[in-house]
Amino acid sequence: MNAEFILFIVLALIAAVSSVMMITRSNAVISAVFLVLNFFALAGLYLLLNAQFISVVQVIVYAGAIMVLFLFVLMLLRTENEPKVFLDKRPLKLFAILITVFVFIQVSYLIFVGKPSGNLTPDEMKSIDAGTIQTIGKELYTNYIIPFEVAGFLLLAATIGAMVLAKKKFE
């Protein structure tokens, strides 16, 4: 029981509980705020995994930009609250939960018995080196320059597409 392990338990609990809270709240804005909490917990977990660059980007892009967009649209449309999530169509929803619990049991069996990771012994020095912005930047601008350019083009196309779609006269 060292500090790292306690930190992992706390962050994992925050991530798990906030994701469950997110899908059970009837008010969509509260759901969005719980999702932001979940993203922050994930950023902490990324730091624990020595992925500094991804951790910072997670906070800036996900918890910042994307969630602000979501909250903006939620408040713009001002959707009415759903009735309590389990009040209508109860058998159908219970069936959905049954299926996902089954999937979860299958996946956890695979993880703990099938051991996809084998007997991995992490190398702390190598993993610290892999997460820095120097390493990632070097890879991005040398071996992955074409995917990087394509990603930029994708963002441009998405910007134009979003503007066209949300324009006033849509036909």
Place this chain on the structure above:
Amino acid sequence: MSSIPIEYFLILSAFMFVVGITGVLIRRNAIVVFMCIELMLNSANLTLVTFSSYLGNPIGQIFVFFVMTVAAAEAAVGLAIIIAVFRNKLTVNIDEINIFKW
């Protein structure tokens, strides 16, 4: 990091993914369904970063970078579509948006 078994990260990621699927299945608000998809993307990211970090290989984190790019584009276009639908139907309840249903 080395004191935490890799299985713990993987099981947390699997749990979040399953919660995301449940949310897509049981929620009726289209925007919340969208947020559940973001949750699933994030749980996949957690798996990628975990393996990248335990193997000491930066490729997984570069892949996460691209996943984030696609997620940002998808959120922008998806929310624009939801706004366009809302303008026509005055609702985002996916039970009432069924004009493609035969």
